[in-house]
Amino acid sequence: MHTILQNLLKLQALDFGEATTKTTEAQAAELRSSIPAPIIGHYERLRVRGKKGIALVRNQVCTGCHMRVPIGQISMLMRGEDVQLCETCGRYLYLPAATEVEAPSQVEPPKPAAKAPAKPRKRRVTAPAV
Ligand SMILES: [Zn+2]
Known part of the structure; x- marks a missing residue:
């Protein structure tokens, strides 16, 4: 998950x-300072209206407004490239942890110096000639 989202979630929980308590206030202040200004600004605008600024996506549906989230946004969330806003309710979206685990890692391994042959390997099942 995107670090900003993780921090937003923690902040929302607080x-x-x-x-x-003084401890949670201090933690919240620390989290606020770690989140970029435009994002925390948007979160705060929702919060002052009593809305949660970040909503879980379950079964491709935003749990904040129960509207379907486009698959493109979900795959972006899975890759953890950027934060995504629900187009309907404007909340930040996050995926449940299980989905996060299922998502393939996008970290590319370092490329080997030696060039591999560019031939595509096709496996073709041919019937044996009898
Ligand atoms: Zn929504």
């Missing part, structure tokens, strides 16, 4: 948590 903001919407029942117990507000």
Whole structure:
């Protein structure tokens, strides 16, 4: 998951948590400072209206507004390239942890110096000549 999203989630848990102690306030302040200004600004605008700024995507549906999230946005979320906003309710979207595990790693291994033959290997099942 995107680090910003992780921090937003933690912050939301603190903001919407029942117990507000000096420790949680300090943690929230620290998280706020780690999130880029435009993102935290948007989150705060939703929060002051009593809305949660970040919503879980379940079965391709935003749990904030129950509208379908385009598959393109979901695959972007899976890759963790960027934060995504729900087009309908404007909340930041995140995927459940299980989906995150299923998503293939996009980290490319370092390329070997030696050039591999460019021939595409095709496996063709041919019937044996009898
Ligand atoms: Zn939504």
